[in-house]
Amino acid sequence: MSLLGHDVLLIGVMAILAGCGLIYEYLLSHYAGRVLGSVESAIYAMIGTMIVAMGIGAFLARWFKDPFTAFAWLESLIALLGMSSILVIASIIAFTYTLPHTLSSLYNLPSDSLLDGMPLQQLQSFARFLPYVFGLLLGILIGMEIPLIARIRQQVYGRFLENNAGTIYGADYIGAGVGAAIWVVIMLALPIMQAAAWTALFNIIAGLIFLWRYHAYVRFAKLLLVCHLILFGVFALILHNGTVWMKDLSNVLYKDKVIYSESTKYQHVVITERLSRAHSTPINDLFLNGRLQFSSVDEQIYHTMLVYPAMLASNRHDKVLIIGGGDGLALRDVLKWPVQQATLIDLDGQLLSLFGLQGQQYTPRPEITDKLVRLNRDSLNDPRAEVIVGDAFLEVESMLDRGLQFDTIIIDLPDPNHPDLNKLYSDYFYNHVRQLLAPDGALAIQSTSPYHAKKAFISIAKTVKQAGFMHVEQYQQNIPSFGQWGWTIATRTGQSASARIADVESLPVPSNWVSKKYLLSSFAFPNRFFEKNKDIEVNRLGSGVLYDYYRQAWQREDELYKN
Helix, strand or coil, rough: CHHHHHHEEEEEEEHHHHHHHHHHHHHHHHHHHHHCCHHHHHHHHHHHHHHHHHHHHHHHHHHHHCCHHHHHHHHHHHHHHHHHHHHHHHHHHHHHHHHCCCCHHHHHCCCCCCCHHHHHHHHHHHHHHHHHHCCCHHHHHHHHHHHHHHHHHHHHHHCCCCHHHHHHHHHHHHHHHHHHHHHHHHHHHHCCCHHHHHHHHHHHHHHHHHHHHHHEEEEEEEHHHHHHHHHHHHHHHHHHHHHHHHHHHHHHHCCEEEEEEECCCCCEEEEECCCCCCCEEEEEEEECCCCCEEECCCHHHHHEEEEEEEHCCCCCCEEEEEEECCCHHHHHHHHHCCCCCEEEEEECHHHHHHCCCCCCCCCCCHHHHHHHHHHHCCCCHHHCCEEEEEHHHHHHHHHHHHCCCCEEEEEEECCCCCCCHHHHHHHHHHHHHHHHEEEEEEEECCCCCCCCCCHHHHHHHHHHCCCCEEEEEEEEEECCCCEEEEEEEEEEECHHHHHHHHCCCCCCCCCCCCCCCHHHHCCCCCCCCCCCCHHHCCCCCCCHHHHHHHHHHHHHHHHHHCC
């Protein structure tokens, strides 16, 4: 082979491996965000960890005297770790969470007792940080690639190469860029284990090409060939079964029986089921990215408190806008009122399909959808309902351009636990929402827990006030599945929402949960609750203030419960 042929092969292999390495980094970052709950922090920490590890690997590469053999074995190890690390992490996490129940059964402890001592808590904490451990290992191995292949290239040429480092780093950077594009365009849409397996396949093929061409320089070449064949078998096994195994391992983390578990384009959806002597029908809970969104046993309390005060404080109810609420439960309660049209905007078409929306391309399991349709009373297909599958941030701007107005607006979004959600809790967004609201209408917003995330709760109200609403109030109620929960309600002109509710003589729509006195009492907060209101910042577009408040609050809660 000519020197040019050697260069094409070596630089091509380096570019492929660089792309694979970057995708492994993103896969571990993505999974770390799921495990740790703080997506943005986990991604940055993982990238930083792997960059440092790659630097360590570059230093360690000098220990290997035979670069050909070291590089060939290195690629086998990276491929194995890259496609199996997430599965191993999930297995260890599942083990740590099932261990207390296993020990309880082993020692015949009462069923209502839970072993949660310090050693078990520390074991669970360690397991949750395993992505960084594997990221460190993978980073060290990936960091060895450039120094080794640079030495190989010099040995092939038989002389010192002045531009050797520049050529290798150029291939590395370009390969990483291609890997990033593949991640965004292809890998993000795949189940995480399939993405890991397909990435490893390219890694294996590149290693096999290197072994084929330079087997004469590689010690134990036949053994390495057998290892590559075994890696092909592991690839096929993980590609075929990995997603199912991951679901089974993830399901272990839920207390109740998991009856549905799927990843949509935007989130991981889990529905659990349990039987209770106090209820004639099974109780279903919905989790999005591991966080409880509702429980069928008490969701009526939450949705009544979200919907009823805003509808009662609005002068008319002809047109209602719901932002979020893809489960159709807020829409169900809105349609109990004399509504002419209720418009719902939600980003996740697959979730809407799961909750019964017809005409979507997704085909969820019918028996699961039947349960959920009974819960939301098929509200998504009501003749008065218009469901828009899209980004609320963009859809609200489009509605403004068309001059639309609504008598009541209800925002039922998940908590601001991800940077992408932060813009939908910003002053900019609320200002646009205000312009959509009729002057005599009312706006209600799901506003997280005033007990667990007090600063985030208050920041939402201050942000709404900054957006130009005349009256902004907050109210709270206890939801058994969540604890103390809060909402924000605002009006553009005239009286405040609580004053309008106080003026009502009788409730126009019957409710099993609320009365006039019950609603007004929810506006009361403990003495000095808002004492440090001035120290809490408005969540301006792009600032991330609310996300930081929320993340810090729940991190403190985790530490409190651990201690």
